[in-house]
Amino acid sequence: MSEVETIQEIAFKLMLEQNKNDKILNGTTEKTIFVLGSKGVGKSTMINNFLDKNEPLRTTPTLAIEYSYAKRTNSNGQSNQKLIGNIWELGSLANSNQLIDVPIKSHGSLENFSAVIMLNLAEPDKISLDLEAALQGLKNSFSNNFNDSEIRQFREKIIENEAYKNHPDIQTLEIMPCQVVILGGMYDQFENLNSEIKRHVIKFLRSISHTIGSSLIFYSSKIPSLAKTVRDIMSKLAFNSPLNPIRIQRIDYNEPIMINALSDTWEKIGVMPSNSERISIHYNTQIKQNKKTNDNSLKEVVTNPTNDVNFREAIIDDLRAMKDEELLRLIKHSDVKIKFDSFNLTNSPFNYLN
Missing domain, CATH: 1.20.890 (cAMP-dependent Protein Kinase, Chain A)
Incomplete structure (x- = not known):
């Protein structure tokens, strides 16, 4: 006996069908950006900055998962092509297995799908755990929604790029099957940390970013130049804008890091070829990770969301x-x-x- 579909499942299928029909009729090109990472690092602020939303600073965290979108029209002389950037934001990495599936299911392919992992640089004792949770969550979701052959094809399509083919480290890397950007948030606080701690954090993030083939950018909403760079990166991910947001590579630990995907090498980082698991273990021996979470404080904040102005519905x-x-x-x-x-x-x- 077949299982009866829930109203949510039926609505989800209808939404996918409607989106498919709209794309056929209007010649619409869609891309999806999934933003996930550390709690309270400023993911919503970064997204609102990209969407030109002048909303007041939120006093409560994103509870589960939120959706927004941006639209543009690309005039090519013959027709006006509609460009849509779907943006999903995951509030917390804790107990989020099913939620991580939502953006990937809604897009249905990894070709125009990208993940932005935002980490709190001001908390070096949580970075490794947050990054591991985000990457593992993505990998699990890929496995849930695609078979091994499909994932291999997505990965191979990325590696077909000349920058990947000619890279000296390509045989030692674990390239993700979609485009990934790692954002180091709260840089305005990070730059005041102890020099030795900063060196460890940067070497760790450079190593992981290089391993999975992602870009690495340090960011702060309080520093206009960094905010503009990240805004341009979001625009490129959503609309494939031709300009490269990272024009100058920066690897000095006294400056905000800016590294394009596959621009780094093991030799430049100063470490031997490794995998993400060994890199994390090595970092954790240098900076012990704090496994305590703020889940209890989150429950206290959202005990009664009906009193929260962010959830007003007349x-x-x-x-x-x-x-x-x-x-x-x-x-x-x-x-x-x-x-x-x-x-x-x-x-x-x-x-x-x-």
């Missing part, structure tokens, strides 16, 4: 208010009934406790 709020009033009347009626029954019981001639 129609839903009005209905909720009506139900709250109805509930209060029921509770009041129940309290009166309990007192009345208690009074009758106390004064009853059948009360043997008197």
Whole structure:
């Protein structure tokens, strides 16, 4: 007996079908960017900056997963091609296995799919765990949605690029089957850390980025030049803009790091060829990772999201208010009934406790 589809599953299929029809009719090109990583690092602020949203600074974290999009029209002389950039943001890496599947399922292919992993540079004792969780989550999701042959084809298509073919380290790398960018957030705080800690963090992130074939950029919303660079990177991922956002490579640990994918080498980093697992183990021996999370504080913050201005919905709020009033009347009626029954019981001639 086949399982009955839920309303959510039916709606999801209808959305995919509608998107497919729209692309056929309008000649629309779609790309998807999945932003995930450390909690509280500024993922929403970075996305809003790209979308030109002048929203007030959020006081609560993104709860689960959020969706937004950007549109452009590319005029090529004969027709106006619509470009759509779908942007998904994952609030927390904890218990997010099913949520990570959503952006990948909605896109249906890895050819025009990219992942932006944003890490908190100000917390070196959590970077390794956050990066490992993000990469493992992506890999698991790829396996859930594509077979080994499809993943191999996506990876081979990326490696067909001349920059990859001619790279001296290509045989030692674990190239991801989609485009990946690692953003080191909170750089304005990181630059004031101890020099030795900064060296360890940078060497670790350069090594992992090189291993998986990703770009590595340090970022802060408080530094205009870095904010503009990341905005340009998001534009390139969403709309394939021709300009390269990283015009000058920077590898000095006293400056914000800027490295294009496959521009680094093991020799430049100063380490022997390795894999992501051994790189993480080595980093963890230098900077012990703090496995404690802030899940409890998150629960406290979002105990009652109906009081949060970020979740205002006029129609839903009005209905909720009506139900709250109805509930209060029921509770009041129940309290009166309990007192009345208690009074009758106390004064009853059948009360043997008197």
